[in-house]
Amino acid sequence: MKKLLVICGPTATGKTKLGIYLAKKLKGELISADSRQVFRGMDIGTGKELSASAKFEFRSPELGGHYKIAGINIWGYDLVSPKKDFNVSEYIKFTRVIIDNIWSRDKLPILTGGTGLYIKALTDGIETISIPRNEKLRKTYADKSRDELFEILASIDSIKAASLNSSDKRNPRRLIRAIEIALDNSKRNGNNSRGLGKFKSKLNILFIGLFAPKVFLDEKIKERVKDRVKKGIKKEIEKLLKEKVSWKSQSMSSLGYKQWRDFFEGKANQEEVISLWEREERKYAKRQLTWFKKDNRINWFDISKRGWKKSVEKLVEKW
Helix, strand or coil: EEEEEEECCCCCCCHHHHHHHHHHHCCEEEEEECCCCECCCCCCCCCCCCCCCCEEEEEEEEEEEEEEEEEEEEEEECEEECCCCCHHHHHHHHHHHHHHHHHHHHEEEECCCCCHHHHHHCCCHHHHHHHHCCHHHHHHCCCCCHHHHHHHHHHHHHHHHHCCCCCHHHHHHHHHHHHHHHHHHHHHHCCCCCCCCHHEEEEHEEEEEEEEEHHHHHHHHHHHHHHHHHHHHHHHHHHHHHHHCCCCCCHHHHCCCHHHHHHHHCCCHHHHHHHEEEHHHHHHHHHHHHHHHHHEEEEEECCCCCCCCHHHHHHHHHH
């Protein structure tokens, strides 16, 4: 069986740095599993590990390209314009091609990131990801409130509506997607057979999870936000806006970007933005940990403890 190493966990735990460290030792290449890093021109706010010397290397129309950082190839950055939407189905199609290419060169693919849905879709398969967008439906429901969208979903699939968490209920984009899926299922009498199929049948996967106590992680998040402000997140957003990237774009709903909207519209000062950003990052980290803790395949390592990296290395070497 082919091997795949997965490094996951909440934000600010150093997943990419660990991935690069292990890739050097194991002849590996990284694949980002971050739904925000797919957007071009969004580097600072999404935490792409791009040094001044990092260069994008185009490989082929099928593969796209990768960055070489510290001598290691990192795939999954800059896949699409920030003016366009990008979904998990597109991510899976891209990632499977890349993984096969990495294997063909006798190297180890290392999937690294905190977007749980991307990781689950690749390693376990999610039947609904191949259900296509319904553009007519999206235009029809574009002006509906989230309460109206929830009621529409409930009328089509009450069980799905009842299962949504509070975050999904407040997100119009997710509600519309849920309606798309519910309508598609109802047309086929609930027989969902569109799935891309399970990829894991030919995989030997090792899951590594990174975490830290709340106080420790909160401080890490605070330092990260401060660093991204220092690196020029404001200028990055200014450039995106000048290039006509709308605040309504999927890309600009990302953490580290949407919190700046009031600042650019003169409704908040920088200190308020930073405070909000830190708070939302902490909430996001909590949601990520809740998601990943449900998966008992993950081997967890506390990054606040001495020697944790060597412990990871021993486990990987044994694997």
